[in-house]
Amino acid sequence: MELALSPEDAAFRGEVRAFIKDNYPAEMRVPNPETDLSKEQMLLWHRILYKEGWIAPLWPKEYGGPGWSITRRFVFEQETSRAGTLPPLAFSVTMVGPVIYTFGNEGQKKKFLPRILSGEDWWCQGYSEPGSGSDLATVRTKAVRDGDHYIVNGHKTWTTLAQHADWIFCLVRTDPTAKPQSGISFLLIDMKSPGVTVRPIITIDGSHEVNDVFLENVRVPVENLIGEENKGWTYAKFLLGNERTSMAGIGRSTRYIEKLKKIVKAEIRADDPAHLEFIRDIARVELDVLALEATELRVVAQMARGIDPGPAASLFKIRGTEIFQNITELTHRAIGNYGLAIREHPVSANHFMPGPDYGHTAAEKYLNARKLSIYGGSNEIQRNIIAKAVLGL
C-alpha cells in the first residue's frame, strides 16, 4: 500500500531509496543496532545525511531543513524505516532542535542549531524524574537564580543515551509557589558542567540505554534559558507532540514480520500443527500493520490538505507499540528452546550464543520491547488523551 504520489514525489522516493542503498554504512548493519553500536558508529549515518542536507526533514529551510512537503517528509521516513536504517538521534534533531528554532533567541539558534545538524552535539532529554513519570508537571528539579546563573539541583531519570551526551535539555522548577504547570522552565545544560553525574540503569535485556542524571549545584548561565522563565511547560508540550508523531513504526514492524516468517519457515516443520498457528498469528499481526498503515496514510493525506491530525499520534503510539510487542513475542516463541538464551552485554565475540544467527537477538528484543508501552507517555496515558480530546469524556 502506497500513498498516491505525484510523478515528482514518486521520483523523490526513488532518489531516497537509491541514496540509502548506496550510502548506508555497512558497519551499522549489526544484529541489534540500538545496543551494539558505539557513539561514533551511530553518528556515521547522521553525518552522511547531514552532508546531503537531509538530516532534519522537519526543520524549516532557513534553519537547515530540506524544505520538504509533508508528503515528502513522510516518504523519507517510510523509506529510511523500511530499509532498516538507524534513525538519527531523535533528542537532538526531532526534539530539542524545533524547540530552539521555535522558542529560542537568535544567539541560541546560532550557537546550537548548526551543531545539532552536524552531529557535533549529542543531546539527551531531562524530563522524567523518580517522582514524575506520566505526571511530568510535578518535576522537582530546582533552578534558583544566582546573578547570571541558575543553580540547579535535582535527579533526572530514564535519560536515554545520556552516557554519550554533550548537552541535556531539562525541565526545571523555577517557581515553587506557582501551580505545577506554571512554575517550570526549559533549561539547556552542558553535560560537562561540574555537578553533573551520569549513572547507568541496566534494563532487563542486559543493555545500557538509559541512565540516572544527578544535578548537584550545577551552575547554568541564564543565557541557556529557552524563552521565558516559568513558561517551560508550553515548550515541553510542543516537544512531546513531536516525540509522539512517529511511533507507528510501520517500516520496522514490516521488516520484523518478514524476518519472523523466515524463522517460522526454518524452525517449524510444515506438518507441525504449530506451523498453522504461527501462519495465522502472523497474518493477524500483518492485518494489524496494514490497518495502522492505512490509518497513517489517511492522516498524512489529510495533513497534506492542511487538516489538523488531532491526537492521531496517540493512536499511532498505542497500536504501533502493541503491534511491535506482539511481533517480538511471536519471534521469541518461534525460536523455541533457543529462546532461553540471552546475549551478554556488552556484546563480545567471546560469548557463545546457541542456535542460528537469526535467533540471537530474539530474547533481548522481546524483553526490551516491554518498554514501548511505558515510555513516551504510557499507553494508559495515551488512552486518556484520546478519551478526553476525541471522545470528549
Add this chain to the structure above:
Amino acid sequence: MDIQFTEEQELLRSSVQRLLRDKYDFDARRKIVASEEGFSRKQWAEFAELGLLAAPFSEDVGGLGGGPLSTMIIMQEFGRHLVVEPFVETVVVAGGLIEQVGSDTQKQAYIADIIAGAKLWALAWTEKGSRFDLATVTTTARRDGNDYVLTGEKTAVLAAPWADYLIVSARTSGHHHDRGGVSLFVVDRRAANLDLQSFKTIDGRKAAEVSLRGVRGELLGKEGEGVAALEACRDRAIGALCAEAVGAIGELNAATLEYSKTRKQFGVTIGSFQVLQHRMVDMFIAHQEALSLMQHLSLSLGEDEAGVSRLASGAKSKIGYAAKFVADQAVQLHGGMGMTDELNVGHYFKRISSINIQFGDPAYHVLRYAQLDAAA
C-alpha cells in the same frame, strides 16, 4: 477442592520459607547469579540438610515420601524467591526418572547421592528441530558390550554446565519422529567425547549445547520405551514448574498492589485509577485460577490418576498464559522501574518467560490438551 496441609506439609512449607527468607533474599540471589558458577553449592547443601532433596522421593529409595505435593510446596516458595539452583532438573526430573524406570542398582547408585546433595543432574532431550516434541530424536545410541555409545547434538540443556550426570534421550531404533525406539541413558557429564558450550539464560541460569561424539552411556529403563518415561517425567516437571509460576505470580501481584498504593501521579496513588484497579483484579483472578489448577494437578499427580498427562498439559497452558499476563501487567504498572535490572519485578518476568519455554510453551500444551481429548 482446597488442600488442607498435614502437619508435616506445613512444617515443610514453613522451614523452606524460613530458609529462603533468611538466606535467599533478592540481594543474595543476585550475588549467587553473578558468581563464577552461577549457582550456590552452599545453598544446595542447605537444601539437602533441610531434607528438600529427599522430600518427593518414596521411602523405599530413602526419600521422605512427600510426593508431588511436597514438590509443589517447595517449588511455590522457590518461585517466590527466584531460586536458580537445579532442583527441578536434579530432583524432580532426573531423580524422578531414575525412581520411575531405573534398576535397583541404579536407584541405589544415584538417588542416595541426589538426596545427600552430592551430585547434580540435567536432562538432555531437546534437539535442533525437536521443538517441544519428546519423540523427535536424531541422537543415536549403538550397543557396545553392556554399554551404549551415543552420538548426536542436544540443544539448550538447562543446568548442564552444573551437572555431574546427564540423562540423554537417544534413538536405538526407528525414524526421527517415531514414538518407539527412543531410549534413555545416564552419561557422565565429564565423559570422553562429550563437549559443552555453555551460555546464560534469560532468567539468570546456565544451559549448554551438548555435543556427543561417541560417548559411553548406561541404559536407564527399557530400551525403546524412553518417550513414555519422558512423558510421565514431563508431567511431574510441569507440576513443579506450575507451582514455581504460581509462586512468582503471587509475588508479582503483591509487589504491584503495594506499588499502586504508594506510587503517586497527578496527586493521587495510581491504585485509585479505575483502569488499573480492573487490571489488578484480573491479575488477582489469574492468580486464583492458577493456584487452583496447580493444586488440582499436584493432587492428581500424587494419586497417579488416569488422564493426569492431559491435565498437566492443560495446567501448563492455562497457568503459562496466566503467568504471562500477570508478568506483562506487573512490568507495565511498575512503569520504567519494571524494566530495570535493579528491581525484582523484571526478574520474575524473565523467569516466567523461561518457564513458558521449558517442556513446551502454552500454545503447544493447549493443543496437546485438545488432541488427548479427541484421542480418548
